[in-house]
Amino acid sequence: MTTTTAARDHAAVAQRVPVARAYRFELVKLFSQWRIRLLLLACWAGPAVFVAAVGRQGTLPVDTLFGRWMHATGWAGPLVMLGFAGSWALPLLTSVVAGDAFAAEDRLGTWRHLLVAVRSPRRMFAAKALASLTVILLLVTGLAASGTAGGILTAGNEPLTGLDGHLLGPGDAAVRVLLAWSCALAPTLALAAVGLLGSVVLGRSPMGLLVPALLALGLQLAQMLPIPVAVRLALPGYAFIAWNGLFTTPAQLGPLYAGITVSLVWAGVATALAYLVFVRRDFTDQAYDGSGRRAIPAGLAFAALITVTILVVAATTGGPGSGIGQDKVQRSVATAFAHLYRLQSKQLNRPDVTEAQLGSTAACTRGGGRLDPQGPGNDWRCVVSWHLPGIEAVGTAVYQLDITPDGRFTADGDGPKEVNGYFLVSTAAGDAPNPLWQFDGTVALLPTPSKG
Template identity: 75%
Template sequence: MARAYRFELVKLVSQWRIRLLVLACWTAPALFVAGVSRQSTLPTDTLFGRWMHATGWAGPLVMLGFAGTWALPLLTSVVTGDVFACEDRLGTWRHLLVAVRSPRRIFAAKALAGLTVVLLLVAGLACSSTAGGLLAVGNQPLVGLDGHLLAPGDAALRVLLAWTCALAPTLALAALGLLGSVALGRSPTGLLLPALVALALQVAQTLPLPVAVRLALPGYAFLSWNGLFTEPAQLRPLLVGVAVGLVWAVLATALALLLFLRRDFTNPAHDGSGRRAVTVGLLPLAGLVAVTVAVIAGTTDPLGSGIGQEKVQRSVATAFAHLYRIQTGQLHRPAVTEEQLAVTAACTKGDGRQAQEGPGNDWRCVVSWHLPGVRLTGQAVYQLDVASDGRYVADGDGPKEVNGYFLVRTPLGDAPNPLWQFDGTVGLLPTPPPKG
């Protein structure tokens, strides 16, 4: 087994496109993050993009968002989507069977070699983007998605956990690549299967799906890692997404092995069996989705979006309180605590007469707070764009002294206003209200 694995790994790494991918994954993210961090315009439409000037830990999170959307599906397609099909194109199955003498050993060696290369590419993306961010900006605290500051050590741990959790959907896509490579033979559809499935999952996540269906899709962990950057962390959606991804990886790999063991290697013109690919490959995965939806629906509202008025108000108020304290420190004003501010938020969707739930860019929040020794109540207005996955962008709409301008005048000069715009997230699964 060790010799077969080493042989398959050397065969994979000897391909010029694999070497080029390894080189790109270990160098390009560092250059990208360092270059963007030095620009005057930041990718504010990307999660943590607005903080790339402030801390080096924002860079690997921006790269993780890009990787989950585009890079990782394409990488798994190139690596595992071709690991079996290349033998069909070259006509080398008979030679491989004579050398190894065990279809199970051949499958295990190819699957492990593909997994090794995929892990090497993911590690390159994570390490390179982290190095680029730290070298370009520095080891500074990171502002979480609820506005609280994460110390550099805490930020490093959560970045590592976020990339580790993203391995679950990556393994699911890699297993789908194995399944497509075995089931479809030399057909290019097998090579493109992980990328096509990832594209379909991205489209599905933008639709107003019930939360039970959304969490049952194998790519949800590419989105739910942002729950690590709140306090307390929103772990339930993340753990569900990781578990679903791992179950998909195991089932798709087992189906690929079943198809491989049933294959007739005496036919040199084998191009896969469409009927067998549907009955052994597609139907079990569709059944897995149905079972997962039923299990998740038993613990939450099976038809709801998971985004409700109370959750939005609680999230906006918490984020504003933390960010207000950061702004207070910038302006060298007397320090206040969240308890002293007693921040509340009143949020409405649309004209207030429709259902106060669900995603949309028509959420409006009025935030109120109190300062010690001041009788008047402070108020600020925000326009919210809430996405289907619970992430939202709050855009300040006055007053100008609080959130109406992107800079604040500090004793040391102008500085970015943390209350002007900020990112936040709403947990889709029911969570108990915070204590106190």
């Protein structure tokens, strides 16, 4: 009887710990760290304070997408925060959380204790990966919710002007803001997976913390270069930019789908590589200091992944060159102008006209007509023409354009003064921002069906 009982007790002790229990344990460890608590506090409170403070200032961050509308609607605030988060906040958050998930155990020398408690490297990896993912999702949710709350409380639940000048109702704007933040999760997961891989491969070295941030910085610099559109879409960081296409009518979903797919593929490949390296580790080696020799094969694997992705994107999207051409620029500027002209007419209590009645067109050149009207640059010039019902004269307005390599442009009014010459217009309720003075827009990088 004693032998049987001892055997049962030994079997119970030797039983592997379920992933759920190990996951809860890893969550407790993460939330007990002061830096994670500070990050949670900053993400759930900081954006609201920032958006509210900026919304009460006289000057707005007009160089930031949707920044010029922060006084007009609360839905601009979370989009301004999303632009900042995609460039800086999310890469740093993934570095701190995922980039240190495994390296911390190496520095503390606690792998033997975990192995005795959990008895399965596979379960240990799953628990740590899921715990890191949970914390990152909480941080991203806090950024989105806090920025939205700060914007709504400061500027109200008002319509949002899209990137084509089309006015989006509060409900429509809310849905698109939610979708934009949801789309940003894909590249965030890619950075987090790369962080896990760096933490596993580099061991106790602090370089593991820098891997996601350095990757994000490199991807951000690449997006600023005039690279072919197929290469641009094949980089995982493009999904941090492609959400802009949600704020046009119709939405530009092709680049967004490509960016999300590429990011998820990167997340899957990086996680699989991290898993394979981790489960093959010798936990009995006390002198273990990472699997640095496997960093080169991992780098080669990602180089091959980028090459294959570029070929696939180029074959499926059919987007040659930079994707920025004269016809696309003229179409985007004319469409945005028509929508914003109607908004200005409403401000000034003029008779309402439809886009079809205006029939706005744009003639755009680059470098004073001396350069090929293709590609990004700050030397674009557009002359917009339109007609008003019952008036024979043709209205014209001039805009100077600065087009970035990712297709975003800023149109700066250059006359006439009655249309776009002043920052403010006088309305019945007082001075209000002139929507035609300066506006943001986006050029569809991928080919779009022509309207018949």
